[in-house]
Amino acid sequence: xxxKEEYQSLLEELENTPPALEYVVARAKARTKSTRRNQIFxxxxxxxxxxxxxxxxxxxxxxxxxACGRIPLIR
Numbered sequence: 001x002x003x004k005e006e007y008q009s010l011l012e013e014l015e016n017t018p019p020a021l022e023y024v025v026a027r028a029k030a031r032t033k034s035t036r037r038n039q040i041f042x043x044x045x046x047x048x049x050x051x052x053x054x055x056x057x058x059x060x061x062x063x064x065x066x067a068c069g070r071i072p073l074i075r
Contacts, residue, residue: 058065068074 058068
């Protein structure tokens with residue numbers, strides 16, 4: 001078999017879809033539904049957690065509260 005025939009046989013092999021990959025598109029579409037929800041849920045949770053930790057630090061640490069008192073927007 002010369003190189004051209006070998007190359008053609010390799011190209012034909014690539015055209016056939018392996019059985020394990022038949023349902024990849026369906027699984028990816030099912031996953032996008034959960035990732036869309038996570039695009040909103042994860043940042044909202046992070047922001048809420050930041051504010052909870054900030055309020056706790058202000059209430060529990062007088063040093064932190066006095067340092068934040070110097071910031072005009074927060075004061």
